[in-house]
Amino acid sequence: MEAKRPRLGSAFLLAQVGAHAAQRFTERIAELDLTPAQVGLLRLVAMRPGQSQQTLAKQLGTPATRLVPLVDGLEKRGLIERRRNAEDRRLYAVELSEDGQALMGRVAQAGAAHERTMTAVLTDDERDVLHGLLSRIAEDQGLTPGVHPGYARGRLS
Amino acid sequence: MEAKRPRLGSAFLLAQVGAHAAQRFTERIAELDLTPAQVGLLRLVAMRPGQSQQTLAKQLGTPATRLVPLVDGLEKRGLIERRRNAEDRRLYAVELSEDGQALMGRVAQAGAAHERTMTAVLTDDERDVLHGLLSRIAEDQGLTPGVHPGYARGRLS
């Protein structure tokens, strides 16, 4: 029973390969006892330390209520710290702890290994070309660098 | 407060742009009162008509129990038909109705429009290059043509 093979557009391929990439990365960071949501938050906190939870939520496009248990878990593991803002004591200033910074180093290693396996079939030149095309699409589509759109909808990967 | 801008790898860009592409496509087909899960099933049924629900579930990588309400909804709308297999009456033979085939034509139109907007920033030559690179990665990673990996984990996007 042979299947008809419809022409698959680049948009579908992007969604398909992108979901696969997210899935594989999820498996890798699971070895560090981290979920994609946690890594996304850690990455944002690493990029911009000291922000309030409301600000973080807005940047991730997620309701603030989702951040509370996320921050709770990472704080209990000693990866991030909530410090009270002296000027406005309603606000927290969320920062990475030393352990958190060390863990982000391991996340970066996992990301590098992930990068290699995902693009293993390409030559170095082709990798550069792909990166350039994807960067231009990301910018054209108004995507925030380093922020996965999945946060806005609860679906991570 | 300027942010450090870490080097974003192609793997992350793939996940980010891919999730965005899936999100935008979801919005487009919502105008046809369809979800990504429904479109994925319709596409598979269109490619290989007459298969049983168990076979469909295996190809989508999803538990068979998820297929039941999915098929139910599409059958009630008259888009697909469940016919009993005469040789083995435990099995259904799932097929597209005429309305279902017509709707898939509109889905294809939505997909084409989606394709144009997603790659609007690229030249024709660049579109071909991107399609070639993504196709090779998809094959190298063992992805099934036309099947979005999200089915296997419940997350569609």
Added chain:
DNA sequence: TATTGTTATACTCTATAACTATA
């Protein structure tokens, strides 16, 4: 006994809204 399809239950996850503390 094995397999297809279905139903039922429990579980996870999410958002909405109400609540507390601070401004």
Added chain:
DNA sequence: TATAGTTATAGAGTATAACAATA
């Protein structure tokens, strides 16, 4: 009164397992 953070509730969606029909 307005805002940051938290908690509580209810809802949607999922998988696991039990069930009925057919082989």
